[in-house]
Amino acid sequence: MTPLLPDIDSLSLKEQIAQMMVVRASGYLFNHQIQYPAWEPRADVLQFWLQELGVGGVILLGGSAGELALRTHQLQSWSKIPLLLAADIEEGVGQRFSGATWFPPPLALAAIAQQHPHQAEQYAVQMGATTAQEARAIGLNWVLAPVVDVNNNPNNPVINVRAWGETPEIVSRLATAFIQGAQRHPVLTAAKHFPGHGDTAVDSHLELPVLDHSLERLYQIEIPPFKAAIVAGVDAVMSAHLQIPALDADYPATLSHRILTQELRQKMGFEGLIVTDALVMGAIANQYGANQAAVLAVEAGVDILMMPLDPPGAIDAVVAAVDAGRIAPERIRASVERIWKAKQKVASPTFATDTSHAWETLPPAIEAHSITTQLAQPDATNTVSEILQNSMQIRCPSSSWLNPSDKQNAHRNLIIVDDVLGCDFLTTQAPAIAIPQSFGYPLQRVDRHTPEILQKPDSTDHRLTLLQLFIRGNPFRGSAGLTQTAKDWFQYLLKTDQLHALVIYGNPYILEEFLATLPSPIPYVFTYGQMPAAQTIALKALFEQQLKV
Secondary structure (H helix, E strand, O other), rough: OOOOOOOOOOOHHHHHHHOOOOEEOOOOHHHHHOOOOOOOOOOHHHHHHHHHHHOOEEEEHHHHHHHHHHHHHHHHHHHHOEEEEOOOOOHHHHHHOOOOOOOOOOOHHHHHHHOOOOOHHHHHHHHHHHHHHHHHHOOEEEEEOOEOOOOOOOOOOOOOOOOOOOOOHHHHHHHHHHHHOOOOOOOEEEEEEEOOOOOOOOOOOOOOOOOOOOOOHHHHHHHHHHHHHHHOOOOOOEEEEOEOOOOOOOOHHOOOOHHHHHHHHOOOOOEEEEEEOOOOHHHHHHHOOOOOOOOHHHHOOEEEEEEOOHHHHHHHHHHHHHHHOOHHHHHHHHHHHHHHHHHHHOOOOOOOOOOOOHHHHHHHHHHHOHHHHOOOOOOHHHHHHHHHHHHOOEEEOOOOOOOOOHHOOEEEEEEOOOHHHHHHOOOOOOHHHHHHHHHOOOOOEEEEOHHHHHHHOOOOOOOOEEEEEEOOOOOOOOOOOOOOHHHHHHHHHHHHHOOEEEEEEHHHHHHHHHHHOOOOOOOOOEEOOOOHHHHHHHHHHHHHHHHHH
């Protein structure tokens, strides 16, 4: 049988370096559907990168799971060498691609682990296995998870609920369980963000955080989960865009030979892929030129450059660095050998034939029936429900907090989000809207784009208000905390005795802020999830007695 991949020596230096690039692309099939044109190239450009330059992989975002099955097939058909196809699916395939299973964020399992550690580990195994199986079903072969950062800073704007816990012990146990579950299927995993992004208060999507901890502290808190992931057989480790003076006073971790080669590769003995976090993020892009960052990352020991700002320019810059003697050709070959090993691991057996184009042996595009029998199956959705139920917090002082006299009053369902237009989980039929509406709570939505005059509470307005807050750390938001708008509304509703009930979706640290001033008679529900399943479970718990009537 002829090997799946060509002999490395048959590739030119430029082709070898192109294999080290993973570019961003839209999960949608058509150019007019592209949502982030600065990062997602048009089809003709992407096809050129894959077909002519020989770029080695693609990271995808957007679209339905069914559409992505067609998209991944299309991308593989454009490439002469099988691609690594990745996605940030830390909470399951449904987090990014509608129709598939969307799990609660990992921090929900940490909450369960406080009382039931074995159960939490079993959930993490199921989460890893389901994510890997569904990823593979739609053509993805690289799950960019788990996050193994220890989230011991409540104000962390970028990690937050993405972490598996607040201590290295619980993060190690749950992240390892996730990896073990994922290993049931032929996909790659990635532990991120080395050497630890959990104790930062700055969003590296916007600027460069500085982690001013001693080596002793790093080895005690930040590093252990990465060691555990390596022992568990994680395939890749993703770098963090942050400055750690105790390890390297000059360069951020992504560009640091001291951190990636000496610490991770040599001291910790990691033999898998070292991959950068997205190079378009502000922490790197704002300070280093697009092409210079690529060269520095390869010098640091990186095997894969994730989302370079200018892929052709990055390839040419690394070629020039090799030609100038700045980077040894052997350094490039070593990375390509690791990439080849990873691609062989996730290769479909149908690829292993003598062919000059990967598309010549691609399996036929997945049929709709096949998709529906492989995604969001009952076992997976039941696990989602169990995690949501077992991690939810609720206080309902009376068996029926909706008194008959309340029906004579005006009501309001006030939903506050960061960006209404960016909320795929808040359609007009979303449970957060439909369930309160069935109890006479008309909708009012507020976000950071709402004109100030409309945000200000009307002193003449008096309505019993169900306040629902959707808030968690999100990339480029810069904060995982309460917006001033949310604070103002909460205080106003309390002061005017209009707050009827409170539901918080996402960030558990926000709940702690509210409980300090929330009167005990007012019921509340907290859930880690924001998806429709979380909304349904939270609101059914709140309206339980009324729903039985």
